[in-house]
Amino acid sequence: MALPPTRILPVIDKDNAAYWTWGANGELAIHRCADCGYRVHPPVPFCPACDGRSVGPEAVSGRGRVTTFTVNHKQWVPGLAVPYVLALVELVEQPDVRLVANITHCDPGQVRFGMEVEVWFEPVEDLWVPLFRPARGAA
């Protein structure tokens, strides 16, 4: 029997390193402009809101809402456990920042548009992969 596939990891560079590693301390790092406060994702060392150049990683609350999602049913590779949920999650701090994630810790049939979710991290090799689950205390 085939082993379940492992998560395929991104190449790490100087811009995205914080996003994929700050999970070691339980923190979700999103780039933010020190001058105007606008969050820039994917991380770019330039602020399109104010032309600022002082943009760097800063921890956010880790809370968000499901912008959209899909329930995947096809077993693309041997051992892949289906169904699972792929989603775009918008940050409560700034909804135009959308993160890709799986929604875990709930039945795939329970995921809804606008559902409140919170981040958690799964360590894989040297990285911490951000994932989301239903927010505790959410309505």
Place this chain on the structure above:
Amino acid sequence: MTALAEKNTAITGIGLSDVSRGASRSALALTVDAALEAIADAGLSRGDIDGIATWPGERADGSGFSPVGCAAVQDALRLKLGWYGGGGEAPGQYGAVFNAIGAIAAGLCRNVLIFRTMYEATARKTAFANALLREGQRQAGPFAWYAPYYTYAAALQQALFFNLYVHKSGIRPDQVAQIPINQRRNAALNPKAIYRTPITLDDYLASPLIATPLRLYDCDVPCDGAVAIVVSRMDVARTLRNPPVRIEAIGSSMQYRNSWTQLDALDTQAQPKVAEMMWSRTDLGPADVDIAQLYDGFTFHTLNWLENFGFCERFGAKDFIEGGRRIALEGDLPVNTGGGALSAGRLHAYGAVHEACTQLWGRGGERQVKRDPRVCATSTAGGPLAGAMLLVRD
């Protein structure tokens, strides 16, 4: 508007190789078949071709997504060129056509051979080759943000956009089904289509769920095949054997965030401003269009384009296609008249251009639209990529 460069160009010949779920010949052989057919169809010879273009250029990654590029074709046909170009960072698959228009306007060439070759059917017989993810390799580029989340295929990314469209529009599966049902009905009349047996609403509803809301019959068909067209400068086109299919207007803009996650308008994808640009470059409007060959990598792209081209209002596609009569061959707006990528194979928008010219030149045989169509709207791509063309036969 005579200063607009596309108005000085026309499609003058088309070629299509055998299209199959597993070719007995190489990708280059299929490409040569299509190229020679297009050149001969235009009434030209190899020596008349002084430009070549393709999208996205050669990708020697075994995926079959684009196994043949400009260099291979130039050498195979020993073309003597004033200009050539292949590359993926363009307004969807039609980027190759738009580049050719620019090259002709710049005086670099007069007759450009544009081709698109796919060999995905063969590639998938030997390996899982959807190309988005490679086991054991770290992922770079824009898809790296999707990589850790089991996003094995474009279907999953696109399903995110389509599910939001379903949520906002309220379209029902039995309404979506009219797109693949219509195209299979058209494919039954197209001898080169891959799947020609008509399907019913029950067949559609029974087809396996891939990633909600996508079912199998919402997805196009990986194939082996090649398409070629010749785009000529208008003064040359007027001397050739086919009535010129003029490139009346193009939409090539990138006004949104070029991102598969941060794209501003997830449920419309990048289409609205591309369509708006195309209409801004012509006196024609949606009511003047006789037929439409709309991108159908997935059924929802076609629904999106019906709305974004202005054939119906936003979220009005479900009513527009209800019952399927309006988009049928005998309807007000025949759509994807040869079966499209859903039934005739993923020739990635160039199948659509080939079919557009087939219809505009009255060569559709059993599937020919009867009212002597002269104006065709055609479109490409999904996510942040989009391109559109309005084609008019003189």
